[in-house]
Amino acid sequence: SGSPQSALIIHAGHMTSVQEVNPAVRRIRAPTRLQDLAIPITDEILQRLKTEPLCACHHCALSQVLAACMYPKLLEEKSLPLDVRQRAQKLLGACGGGSVGSYSATPTGIPLVHKSIAEFIERRDCGVSSHQDHIILSSGFEKILWMVLHLMSNGEGQTQTGLLTPVPCPQTVPMLLDVSWLTMVPYQLKEDRGWALDLDELRQALETGRRHCEPRAIFISNPGNPTGHVQDRETIEEVINFAATEGLVLLVEEVDQESVFGQDKEFFSYKQVLFEMGQKYSEMVELISFNALSGAKMGECGLRGGYMEVINMDPAVKTYLRNMQATSTPPVLPQLALEVMVNPPSLGDPSYETYTNIVRTQTTLSQNAHRACEFLNELPGMSCQPAMAGTFLYPHLNLPPQMIEKAKTLGVEADVLYCQKLLEEEGVCLGPGCENGQDDQNYHIRLSFLVPPVILEDLLLHLRSFHLRLLEKFP
Amino acid sequence: SGSPQSALIIHAGHMTSVQEVNPAVRRIRAPTRLQDLAIPITDEILQRLKTEPLCACHHCALSQVLAACMYPKLLEEKSLPLDVRQRAQKLLGACGGGSVGSYSATPTGIPLVHKSIAEFIERRDCGVSSHQDHIILSSGFEKILWMVLHLMSNGEGQTQTGLLTPVPCPQTVPMLLDVSWLTMVPYQLKEDRGWALDLDELRQALETGRRHCEPRAIFISNPGNPTGHVQDRETIEEVINFAATEGLVLLVEEVDQESVFGQDKEFFSYKQVLFEMGQKYSEMVELISFNALSGAKMGECGLRGGYMEVINMDPAVKTYLRNMQATSTPPVLPQLALEVMVNPPSLGDPSYETYTNIVRTQTTLSQNAHRACEFLNELPGMSCQPAMAGTFLYPHLNLPPQMIEKAKTLGVEADVLYCQKLLEEEGVCLGPGCENGQDDQNYHIRLSFLVPPVILEDLLLHLRSFHLRLLEKFP
Incomplete structure (x- = not known):
């Protein structure tokens, strides 16, 4: 599916803007918790991102409070909500x-x-x-x-x-x-x-x-x-x-x-x-x-x-x-x-409105978790428990024995190989379960759903094409 | 010398405003590195502080840069210097x-x-x-x-x-x-x-x-x-x-x-x-x-x-x-x-002017160090090496043997007793040398000179009255 030159890298905690990613670098960079999710991005998605709210946006009240503490001249800045000041x-x-x-x-x-x-x-x-x-x-x-x-x-x-x-x-x-x-x-x-x-x-x-x-x-x-x-x-x-x-x-x-x-x-x-x-x-x-x-x-x-x-x-x-x-x-x-x-802002505080982005984020998270879980459970060789909290899904991979063999000859865990290939072929970066302490042959991947729905949808499509190709290759 | 109700507490790194200090609390609070210096303050000093520049002021360029990073809406704020943004x-x-x-x-x-x-x-x-x-x-x-x-x-x-x-x-x-x-x-x-x-x-x-x-x-x-x-x-x-x-x-x-x-x-x-x-x-x-x-x-x-x-x-x-x-x-x-x-702002950058407060601070520091060292060396039973850098003077205390005896019976180091009494009697808080690893009978005090000259002057006067009274008490 080609080598996209730009990718959206989702950082734990905050949404990044689109970054240029050198495919050569991408090939060798192992997934880390710092980039739990990266996907290639098209102009169409970029456009949609501009109109659809991100679910991991800045918490304005917090940013404003800390900026004013850092630079107290802002205490007199009328454009900041009164309760923030x-x-x-x-x-x-x-x-x-x-x-x-x-x-x-x-x-x-x-x-x-x-x-x-x-x-x-x-x-x-x-x-x-x-x-x-x-x-x-x-x-x-x-x-x-x-x-x-x-x-x-x-x-x-x-x-x-x-x-x-x-x-x-x-x-x-x-x-x-x-x-x-x-x-x-x-x-x-x-x-x-x-x-x-x-x-x-x-x-x-x-x-x-x-x-x-x-x-x-x-x-x-x-x-x-x-x-x-x-x-x-x-x-x-x-x-x-x-x-x-x-x-x-x-x-x-x-x-x-x-x-x-x-x-x-x-x-x-x-x-x-x-x-x-x-x-x-x-x-x-x-x-x-x-x-x-x-x-x-x-x-x-x-x-x-x-x-x-x-x-x-x-x-x-x-x-x-x-x-x-x-x-x-x-x-x-x-x-x-x-x-x-x-001590979050309370109802009635001028900054309450922006702070409740966090509440909206919860709704999006819940919907994302549900949607992704359903999607993954429809893939052959994958099964996923629903998430009740947090930001991760942790689906089980039923990997073909030949792939597990191949990983052995390469000297890596099979879930690491899975993630590396996914990154290489689709530009999508997820975390292998062995990073979460699993060292038996019980393979998993870690997927953060703290992303805007449009991104999640695209990510799942990339994951599906890769996954289906893999099963075809190692029948 | 009474029990002043308000004191100026100088915090390492930054100048504080005047704080109300409960004398009862002051009496039992041992000097710590967090309050290397505290002195009682009069209305007259307060007035002078308003006109004399503090030497430990906010570094505007740094505060502004960090505030804008924290709250990126400030990147469009024209009142911030261009180089800062x-x-x-x-x-x-x-x-x-x-x-x-x-x-x-x-x-x-x-x-x-x-x-x-x-x-x-x-x-x-x-x-x-x-x-x-x-x-x-x-x-x-x-x-x-x-x-x-x-x-x-x-x-x-x-x-x-x-x-x-x-x-x-x-x-x-x-x-x-x-x-x-x-x-x-x-x-x-x-x-x-x-x-x-x-x-x-x-x-x-x-x-x-x-x-x-x-x-x-x-x-x-x-x-x-x-x-x-x-x-x-x-x-x-x-x-x-x-x-x-x-x-x-x-x-x-x-x-x-x-x-x-x-x-x-x-x-x-x-x-x-x-x-x-x-x-x-x-x-x-x-x-x-x-x-x-x-x-x-x-x-x-x-x-x-x-x-x-x-x-x-x-x-x-x-x-x-x-x-x-x-x-x-x-x-x-x-x-x-x-x-x-x-990478401090360079000459010509709009924020250079505010950043050079740091340079002015160096001049004040140097003058303070010189002034305080001379003053301390004139006191009987005290000798002080000149400081060539940093923010501390570390004068030697030649304490009366009776005071050392008294400290022993109280179960504290004599330099700690000195600092406690100074705090109690004059509201001035300095650090005892034993905190700096000195456990022999070689007593010192630690005095931060990162303060406006007017404060330093006042501090030295308090220290002198206390010190002279002490020598009178234990001749």
Whole structure:
């Protein structure tokens, strides 16, 4: 289908403009999480993009607030909504020195931000209390998880710390385990139950893991990245009970908590469930919950802002984490962005209208997820579980044995080969499932649907032609 | 001298407005690096501040560029200088997805920023070449140093990795060593020679260190934080030669490289000297040089942006550091700020005028340093070496033995007690030398002179009254 010279590269979080892509470069560049999606683009699509709203657009209120904090002369700029200017003024007042250029007002961050986050958590958890000093800010989810893993890291070989890790898991987790010298103890999620967590799998993984390392914690992604699964309350209770019995720490990535769109699906935080299970649990189980600006709701990946709430940790651990944080106070701007995230403009605020683009994005996401899932399930050799949240579909590939053989002779995983060929032949760039911790012959691809519908449609057509050609070639 | 209700708190990097300070809080709050300086303020000073320029003001060009990148509608705002808008446009074009909201274009950061930094280094080092892929970006000096220390961390007790560390050292270094499980191997700087590095001290420290740990690297701060000393070329050659002979890695913090104001003083980078010493050295000595937005030139502490240049490192180490970086791509805005730092507006650019506030700041800094040093040297029991760079003076305190005794009975260091009492009695907040790694009875205080002259003058008067009263009390 030719070698298109220009392509639309969809960046996690934000829509790019059309970029010239050198086909020679495209051929060798492996898919990365930074370009989860790239497709060649025609003039016709370009035209349609101009009239159809993008689903991942700038969140005007946030951009305006941060710009005004960065350049306070904008506080007098009447073209900015009044509530934006008032909020910028308030946030600047909370910054050390009244400026984003100073270190945070305290080593651990801006107190107002801690307070707003704790209040947000209380509202979310139907009143379960949250304490400011249990909130630790950081520059993004990965940085803060790494800090925690670094702290848990211990031993070598048989005595090395192990982390129970779902398969599939967020694609940065295997790399983080690697650089923290931790052993990954995989537990399989149940694809045939929409990627639900299964307690027997978890139990069996722990048993197996204890034979070759020292598992100390369970990592959980809920809503699941890249599965889009939303855990139900009973599962969460089971997992908490299991962690309590086995003395394991719970590390829960809840970055997509505000982007659940599956019908009758509801997000429950591990924290809320833990506290509603009674004192026996709520005073004992060690829990760290992670949230970040890079979730599907905000999609602000480039700012690198996140926080964790730390429950029942040994005071020494909390002190260590706080000291770690204090050695390099968190950047100021992402903290301000977190404040906007947990305190969005309300109905009636002048900036509410632009901010609700985010709500419209949710609707588009939900429709995209539904449409793509149906489409993929109609392809031979492909099956896809519906996503209930987040931005990914994670379809299963039933690849021809000859192709798997070929990949072996080339020394790459078959899903990587699939993605490379797709990129080469159609200019479409998706992520291979092996990046999500899958190292058996259970092949998947990762497809972000955080794109305008017109792009999604085109992408699916490219994927279909490639996929059908592949099946013809390896019958 | 009463208990003033309002105080001017000077934040590292930026000037604050007057803040209400509750005296009760002030009494118990220990000085921290986040508030290196706080003084009570009268209406008269407030008036004078309005007419005298602050020396630590916003760098308009930088603020404007970042605001326009954050909120691209400003690209059309005619009130912003043309070169600012052009630069913002160019930087946005270099961002993944043309937006600061996306992850960096590559896992290791924005290629344009790497390129600009490498070119800056080449210009600085009189043509010694610098390679883009030796530049690793990070969110601030401390984060990136911690990453390196974490990598070097090894062993326990006798086999624990040691770091040769100057005394005094930047105040975050002891804490970083602590959280990285490294042993500090102190080497004394020569106060009577303006805090010069002395090779015999270094050699002796290494010998002593080898008896109780495994020293693997030398940490150097040049220009010195908090001493303001600028190393001469001969010293740098000696240190490099010593590192080569002993097989030690050089970790060189050069954050204040662009703020040398001492007469006849010139900054030489370790990199330049290393390469001018010939291949025997330039192909062997392992060197990491650190630079950051938080230096005296930019003073942009809240953005948290920095980079390191990595020379002669084992490829595996470089890969590890790059992977570490890639697990959490660096925040986008600080990268853009680094680009402005290494490529400031030139003469003729519309924004040059505002940007040269930085140059004016240097003049004020130099005058402040000179004035404060003279003043302090006139006080009995105090002696101060002149600062040649940076933002600190670090005077020696000759404290009365009775006061040292009193501190002992209270269980605090005498310099901490000095600072606490100064804060309590005069509302002036300075940093105690023990935070800079000094744990012997060699007492110092750390005084930032990055303030408007009127404030400095007032501060010195407060300090003098307190100091003289103290000497009267403990004759």
